[in-house]
Amino acid sequence: MSSSSTDKVRASHILIKHQGSRRKASWKDPEGRIINSTTRDDAVAQIKSFREDIIAGKSKFEDVASRYSDCSSAKRGGDLGSFGRNQMQKPFEEATYALKVGEISDIVDTDSGVHIILRTG
DSSP states (O other): OOHHHHTOEEEEEEEEOOTTOSSOOBTTBTTOHHHHTOOHHHHHHHHHHHHHHHHTTSSOHHHHHHHHOSSGGGGGTTEEEEEOTTSSOHHHHHHHHHSOTTOBOOOEEETTEEEEEEEOO
């Protein structure tokens, strides 16, 4: 295996955008009306609730991502595919690489919004 393939990870995520997000629109809110009225604290509360339900087994990660994530990866259950270093925003990259396969991150803040990340590979 080449070093580039061994250093790649695969992850899925759920993104909730808020007033401080760099792009205030998404596939489910093209006008940004909801995003513009969502504070960071509201986004964090929402994503914490999703994380708790997933960890408790009440919800499946991919189902929550498909329904609620502000990222276009929602149509793939949040799957971002494989990526290497310096391809994602730094906090997202660092959180993903710190996870073991199958683990879900705590809340990760980026310029895009707040995320939870599931490392899948």
